Amino acid sequence: MNKPLPNSLRQGPDARGRFGDFGGRFVAETLMPLILEVEAAYEASKKDAAFQTEWRRLLTHYVGRPSPLWYAERLTTHLRKTAEPGKGAKVYFKRDELNHTGAHKINAVLGQILLAKKMGKTRIIAETGAGQHGVATATACALMDLPCVVYMGATDVERQQPNVFRMKLLGAEVVPVTSGAATLKDAMNEGLRDWVANVHDTYYCIGTVAGPHPYPAMVRDFQSVIGTEARAQMLEAEGRLPDVLVAAVGGGSNAMGLFFPFLDDKDVAMVGVEAAGRGLDTHEHAAALSRGRPGVLHGNRTYLLQDGDGQITEAHSISAGLDYPGVGPEHSWLHEIGRVQYVGATDEEALAAFQLCSRQEGIIPALEPAHALAHVIKAAPTMPAESIILMNLCGRGDKDIFTVAKHLGENI
């Protein structure tokens, strides 16, 4: 365990798609040739100037990037009220909730759909939990005139009705998945099953930094636009880098996108916030890193919630987007080498943060970044007043108002 750290933490994955022991390509033979094809196409796209130019054009003129960096001054002041004198970090938000479609997901989706077109694929499939990735994929498919099928757990279809309707408006077919607990994990199984049956014409647009290689690296690279922008914006705003980065972690794409460009900045600490559901010491949470152990699921080796026999257990979170028993393999590696600290925030803490953010900043956050904010609320008052926290506000809360209203006992 005392292996020296490499000079850069941004070199992974290796040729086998591994980040340390994590990642890889654990898929059935039918998919293997296609996974290799996606990898080759992705590697080629990195050097393809026309591809990069088109993706950047879409990010600028369609998504609305760069997203702003916002100094959350009222929230900072509010949190200082409970802090000792001289304490209370400055809180900044990276506002990816302002992206077209309302979350960071669109960044990687546009890259992947361009790739699919380049590969000559004519049909797109995706899995979705909260529906943000499904909406982003349906959006990109509408823009690029491709048929789109989105697999979504029946439980999530129920609790994310606005996004289901959005996807339908955008022309996508939403298929409710009833196997297992009918949430994100089961939707991903169904996506993989569809892909196996339709490899000849179909591209599987994965929404997070998980799945078989090259997906974890590819989705991370596309999402790294978040961290790259934030790094430059922070230097401009404060003349220095932040002290701590905070992001919610389900599969972990918004967190990888923020963290990756800072990994070699040794003075920048990083905190990934998993969904602690009803509490980390209950059986109802989605904290794969805090309470799981390594295993193999959905094409990669990573930390998983599982029982003593290696059967995958159901995750729980108020946030459909964090309700996943695994986590991207690069997070597992960053956890094991200690570069990123992973903590939990409960449903209740996320709900409180959701409301606080709405009132203090006039920003209704999605329940996913509300988990990150719940940690910021705990951490900021303990830090010196001159320190800086940068949090990824990766999605907006329009989709969650029904869930939140229900929890607050309001009828809307």
Added chain:
Amino acid sequence: MSRIAAKFAALRQEGRGALVTYLQAFDPDRETYRAILHGLPAAGADIIEVGVPFTDPMADGPSIQKAGQRALKAGATAAGVLDLVRSLRTLDDTTPVVLMGYYNPILTYGVEAFCKDAASAGADGLIIVDVPPEEADEVEPHATANGLDLIRLIAPTTDEARLPRVLAATTGFIYYVAITGITGTRSADYASMAPTIAKLKRHTDLPVAIGFGIRSPAQAAEAAKAADGAVVGTALVDTLAASLDPEGRATPDTVTKVLAQVSSLAEAVRAARKVAA
């Protein structure tokens, strides 16, 4: 000679292909499955695939997904599955047993311990669906050390460039996946597959069994004739499922109906003589 090699050699002498059956261990419960397992050789199964249940069977269709859920509800564990294989070996020492499943339960058991215990229980081979040759280095040494064959799936998508690598990592026999898709969803024209199999055989001396989508005795006979064996899984699982009561429990019909179907498949496979090569 391993049980698998001996079986294919004996069938070659007989001039016919093998009937390979798949059911999931503990489906619908341990004792009903045990009765089926013990009855399979006499019903005509030449090779027995024992499904090791997993919560997230990514390559399987709805029938086998549900079988897995029934099995897990009935308390299936990897150790429990090995106990069932061990119990078969007290009655039958020649019918090859292949354990088929996904990697995570094996990883949790411990790959080395699993290979050792599987071999000592009397299993002859492993099919680990989500461990392609690229990831097999942590399994191969332990399988080899314990005399277990690593049977691999070759799919219609496996191209010429990739084929040698997959074949090099395969022992026992080759499981040719007849369709691009998951188990039990659609069928192929098995009679027309002889040229595909012949092409495959230019690269290997291993026997080839065809699977995915084989439901009827006629299809099994066609596949066994086109190759060296036919794998039937979902059709048997469907028969088992149809025999259960509304609560998903076994009925007095469960064992007899499944074994009767195996007999009719076996009869067709045995009647399909292979043309001498």
